[in-house]
Amino acid sequence: MKYGLIGYSGKMGKAIKELFDKNGHKLVYWKDSEKEEEIEKPEIIIDFSIKSAFLETLRIIEEKEVPLIIGTTGLDENDFEKLREISKKVPVIQSFNFSIGINIMTELLKKMNDFIDDSYDIEITETHHRFKKDKPSGTAILLKNIIDKEVEEIHSKRLGSEFGEHEIEFATTGEIIKLTHRAYSREAFTKGVLLSAKRINNLENGLYTFKEILMR
Numbered sequence: 080m081k082y083g084l085i086g087y088s089g090k091m092g093k094a095i096k097e098l099f100d101k102n103g104h105k106l107v108y109w110k111d112s113e114k115e116e117e118i119e120k121p122e123i124i125i126d127f128s129i130k131s132a133f134l135e136t137l138r139i140i141e142e143k144e145v146p147l148i149i150g151t152t153g154l155d156e157n158d159f160e161k162l163r164e165i166s167k168k169v170p171v172i173q174s175f176n177f178s179i180g181i182n183i184m185t186e187l188l189k190k191m192n193d194f195i196d197d198s199y200d201i202e203i204t205e206t207h208h209r210f211k212k213d214k215p216s217g218t219a220i221l222l223k224n225i226i227d228k229e230v231e232e233i234h235s236k237r238l239g240s241e242f243g244e245h246e247i248e249f250a251t252t253g254e255i256i257k258l259t260h261r262a263y264s265r266e267a268f269t270k271g272v273l274l275s276a277k278r279i280n281n282l283e284n285g286l287y288t289f290k291e292i293l294m295r
């Protein structure tokens with residue numbers, strides 16, 4: 080497939096290109112804060128950049144009329160409204176976490192809602208590399224939104240080169256339950272991006288989560 084990459088010079092951009100190269104896909108359009116180049120029209124565009132680039136990404140999708148896969152974090156409800164709007168014209172797959180493990184963990188969390196009552200303290204901790212710009216992580220916000228009960232706090236740690244760890248703790252008097260996911264490399268995320276890229280052209284227009292793609 081011929082694809083475009085917004086944020087191509089970043090950590091995720093480079094990791095996506097590496098995996099897509101290995102799988103025979105061709106980068107034909109790329110953009111970062113300083114450069115924009117197109118050698119052929121892309122069949123899909125992938126955005127792993129920064130929230131401040133979001134409106135520009137929407138303009139590009141509108142202009143090229145190609146499906147979008149977006150993993151950029153920091154998007155708010157207003158941005159999601161805009162994604163819903165553009166997804167009337169092209170398929171869009173969005174997730175704050177393209178790893179399979181986190182998407183399994185969201186199912187476990189939903190199940191926890193059946194058992195956890197007001198006697199539990201619930202805390203979320205996310206740990207990422209020192210270069211991560213947003214806080215808390217998009218994934219921590221996604222996990223918090225699944226839990227029916229009040230979450231005391233999201234704790235954010237920025238430590239060295241950690242690829243991404245998320246832990247949810249449920250503690251009551253006398254015992255604690257911990258759910259933890261840890262990415263060992265960016266392949267945890269890029270595999271999900273590749274799977275989405277393979278499937279997006281078979282989708283009707285609309286806004287999809289990565290989990291919906293996984294469960295098809």
Ligand SMILES: NC(=O)C1=CN([C@@H]2O[C@H](COP(=O)(O)OP(=O)(O)OC[C@H]3O[C@@H](n4cnc5c(N)ncnc54)[C@H](OP(=O)(O)O)[C@@H]3O)[C@@H](O)[C@H]2O)C=CC1
Pocket residue numbers: 085086087088089090091092110111112113127128129130131132135149150151152153174175176177178213217268
């Ligand atoms: N959903 C998921 O599974 C995952 C999501 N992420 C998210 O992906 C995003 C990128 O992460 P990461 O690669 O680590 O970050 P980096 O800071 O390494 O890379 C960001 C990239 O975005 C580019 N960029 C900055 N401004 C613009 C702009 N105006 N237009 C286009 N490109 C721009 C940067 O270019 P320049 O160098 O020129 O500034 C750079 O190429 C973050 O939001 C992160 O949270 C990360 C991992 C997994």
Ligand SMILES: O=C(O)C1=N[C@H](C(=O)O)C[C@H](O)C1
Pocket residue numbers: 152175176207211212215216217218219242243244
């Ligand atoms: O910036 C990162 O690196 C990551 N960001 C995402 C987030 O904010 O949740 C996903 C992953 O944890 C890695």
